[in-house]
Amino acid sequence: MKNLLLLLLLTLLSSTRLAAQASPPPAGRVVVTYLDSKLLRGNPGGETPRRRVSVYLPAGYDAAPGQRYPVLYYLHGFTWNDSLIFNKDGMKALLDQAIAEKQIRPLIVVVPNEQTRFGGSWYANSATNGPWADFTARELVAFIDGQFRTLSRPSSRGLAGHSMGGGGTLRLALQYPGIWAAAYALSPALVGPHPSYLPGPGLPQALRATGPAGLQGNHAAFSTVSVSRAFSPNPKAVPFGANLPGSLGADSLTRRDAALAQWVAATPTYQLPTHTAALRQLRALAFDWGAQDEVRHIPPTCRTFSQWLSAFSIRHAAEEYEGTHGSRIMGHDGRMFQHVLPFFDKHLDFN
Template identity: 75%
Template sequence: MRNLLLILTLLLASGKLRAQPTVPAGRVVVTYLDSKLLAHNPGGENPRRRVSVYLPPGYDAAPQRRYPVLYYLHGYAWSDSLVFNQDGLPALLDQAIAAGKIRPLIVVTPDEKTLFGGSMYTNSATNGPWADFTAQELVRFIDGQFRTLARPGSRGLAGHSMGGNGTLRLALLYPGTWAAAYALSPAFVGPSPEYMTNPSGLRTALRAPGRAALAGNFPGQMTVALARAFSPDPKTTPFGAALPGSLGPDSLTRRDAVLPRWEAATPTYLLPARAAGLRQLRALAFDWGAQDEFRHIPATCRTFSTLLTTFGIRHSAEEYQGTHGSGVMGPNGRMYQQLLPFFNQHLDFKP
């Protein structure tokens, strides 16, 4: 017993068992938005959308104070709940605020996981107007429910993967809504055969008689999700979308009438007509892992950066050592080390 007490005393003296200082904790509110825009969509998507909201430490104690808002868009097959619980975003925000990485702010993540995995944050004749929902209806809802600084200069937009695509898309399509935008590992930024004509996903989707047949098949579900977003056709069975290929007796044939619709939906092809609006942002940034498992991401991000430079749009584009998600969350990840300080610099925090 004497030896044990001695060891404990030495450990405490060295700091190894010393209690770690606690940081003030924010509060998470889970609310629901009954969307008028998404109501009655032909694709059967639920218009009642869950929204997870992080309120910073001190929000309840200072009822007169208002805060900027960061809208964070989740990735394909993910959700707001997984961002807040599995990814640990609230604890990371607590640490960042305590460390001075960013001043106190509200962070909002809407649930845009659809029947086939994701809305792609785009308006669709089948799924409904998800871009309008995110950039307009959701913003009005949050400004009405919480103590926000309800102006463009105090709004930021960010997201990962599909959410990174949504970040670039909404920044392009809704100028004057956000002060700054940051996309993490953005997917589908430009055309690529990896997702547009992926044989595995396309064959599976073409052979499936309905949604149940795609259960557990990631490539097939993603192909249908992309088609419902980028080439919707509510009257086409079984998925309400035109797929970018057809099956012959022995081969897969690409459909030239559909592929241009997918190409036209990418931020790369939206940019030339929307460059003036994008210049209204105070700052634009995106980054990606050099070892991303989705090989189209590094290539299309580089091309998009070149196009932005061609149009004279100031931005930051950085490739780092990491995979699709390995360098995003956690104290050493891009969210903590890069994204939050970026918004600390470019958002208005004062009334």
């Protein structure tokens, strides 16, 4: 009889444990709001100043109106947007699970929509596109602090992003000291110069195009125009409002080094020597990339940037792992869950 009771008790405990493991974690919610940007109003590139912003609020946000939270600003990649981060990449479920498993304490996560007519803002101030860096670092932060219960101080703000957003993370960390406590860039694009994109295989079609329709079906050409609008802008240049890094002759293509020099000057590697103080005031800086990244410039430029940081005695973590541009980023086993969120749990103030 005792053995039977013991067996029943063990069965009950096991069933309870399995049920607990199978139950979903407490659910946060995603609020979609809009920022009518004063900074982006009237930009000559025709970008809408009304910007969508998706905001993750952790479970318990509504039940505890006196509690305030740190904020992680997450910057999406080229041709992506805030909606896709949550609805395709699964950011909400990832955050719910990470909080439930104590990878990170409850926080607010903000993803602005910086997709533009040509794929992305590159989080850069541009005479053509508008002041997207100022928008992100100043106007967006002020808007979020005014709309949500944030811990509105630099020690409770983090900045992260992937690809275009990773490069944007590094540039904004360099250019806007005193906004964030820590920054983490995933597979950051355009960290330094590299032959694969200076000027890149998309230049001939970009030069032949008479408008956006002429770029269709050629990602490289689309990217060339987007980067030009961000880093070598010229609102008077037809048809794209930018100085493209080349020109077409009757039977030849000529490089325009002046435009390429502007691209290089915008990279974190070349901005570093004059912006070291900005990175030294961060509590922590980290970036990583896949060894098999099909965006060929990313691994070598990340390695070089890490070497430059070391040369300037700037503490940072840089890691190359087995993976491609998009693999091992989201999901339970991805870099975001296993590395990025614990990084911010360690380096941000939560009260």
